[in-house]
Amino acid sequence: xxxxxxTTTHLADTVGNTPLVLLDSxxxxxxxxxxxxxxxNPAGSVKDRPAxxxxxxxxxxxxxxxxxxxxxxxxxxxxxxxAMVAAMLGxxxxxxxxxNSTQERKDAMRAYGATLIEVEQxxxxxxxxxxxxxxxxxxxxxxxFNNDDNWQAHYRTTGPEIWKQTDGKITHFVSSMGTTxxxxxxxxxxxxxxPNIQIIGLQPDEHSSIAGIRRWERAYLPQIFDPTFVDVVxxxxxxxxxxxxRQLAKQEGVFCGVSSGGAAWASQQVAKTITTNxxxxxxxxxxxxxGDRYLSTGLFGVED
Numbered sequence: 361x362x363x364x365x366x367t368t369t370h371l372a373d374t375v376g377n378t379p380l381v382l383l384d385s386x387x388x389x390x391x392x393x394x395x396x397x398x399x400x401n402p403a404g405s406v407k408d409r410p411a412x413x414x415x416x417x418x419x420x421x422x423x424x425x426x427x428x429x430x431x432x433x434x435x436x437x438x439x440x441x442x443a444m445v446a447a448m449l450g451x452x453x454x455x456x457x458x459x460n461s462t463q464e465r466k467d468a469m470r471a472y473g474a475t476l477i478e479v480e481q482x483x484x485x486x487x488x489x490x491x492x493x494x495x496x497x498x499x500x501x502x503x504x505f506n507n508d509d510n511w512q513a514h515y516r517t518t519g520p521e522i523w524k525q526t527d528g529k530i531t532h533f534v535s536s537m538g539t540t541x542x543x544x545x546x547x548x549x550x551x552x553x554x555p556n557i558q559i560i561g562l563q564p565d566e567h568s569s570i571a572g573i574r575r576w577e578r579a580y581l582p583q584i585f586d587p588t589f590v591d592v593v594x595x596x597x598x599x600x601x602x603x604x605x606r607q608l609a610k611q612e613g614v615f616c617g618v619s620s621g622g623a624a625w626a627s628q629q630v631a632k633t634i635t636t637n638x639x640x641x642x643x644x645x646x647x648x649x650x651g652d653r654y655l656s657t658g659l660f661g662v663e664d
Contacts, residue, residue: 376521427451446473462656523550
């Protein structure tokens with residue numbers, strides 16, 4: 361009896377190469393809007409890319425060794441991704457996050473074996489505590505906010521994927537900004553291919569709180585952020601982001617979080633500025649994660 365060899369792959373090899381899908385009801389006759397579904401990564405978000413790259417590159421440089429304790433401040437997705445990679449590569453993981461983060465995020469981190477510390481005062485306190493713990497010899501901080509391995513993950517993978525998937529026809533790239541790693545890496549790659557591609561970065565407006573993206577105080581602005589790689593910074597209102605998030609699920613079958621809803625809303629606003637006299641525009645935005653990470657918030661049970 362003949363036996364065929366099994367086709368296998370490592371979990372690390374499933375990070376990236378996410379689909380880019382057409383939104384039928386969101387575009388116009390002369391504007392195509394495409395969604396990059398980062399929730400298809402193994403731990404469920406765009407943060408799988410930098411999480412793997414930060415740990416893998418630090419390991420290759422000899423800065424960390426399996427068995428070490430890693431520490432990171434996170435609002436959620438990076439922590440889940442790091443917990444997955446730590447489990448995969450044999451590291452202990454301590455994560456520090458704001459207490460008001462969703463229960464799904466906390467449970468996912470613990471499921472991967474991470475130790476979770478919750479703080480009252482938001483991401484700024486979490487970042488300060490991570491550095492203090494490192495100074496006290498309790499572990500090694502990867503520091504996603506100031507670590508070039510963060511944006512380089514997107515320069516090497518996300519950007520090239522988008523360029524290939526659009527056959528080089530992309531005209532606008534829209535991304536929410538948290539650590540800013542995604543927008544930095546993708547922008548640097550796309551601008552090298554075509555400097556005319558417009559890069560639109562999103563932050564919450566002054567009255568909004570949107571998980572995963574920030575309006576940073578200057579003292580906490582990520583060092584990896586270079587404003588010259590962002591053509592336009594748009595403010596997103598929380599209500600607009602939440603409404604559009606629900607529309608994505610009901611009208612397109614794209615189940616995602618609030619920051620992704622904000623990116624879809626911003627893509628629609630950009631589309632409205634493009635006239636029929638312009639060449640056909642192709643707008644790509646990042647769907648950062650999946651909506652099941654937000655079910656406990658009750659946001660999907662609301663009628664608009």
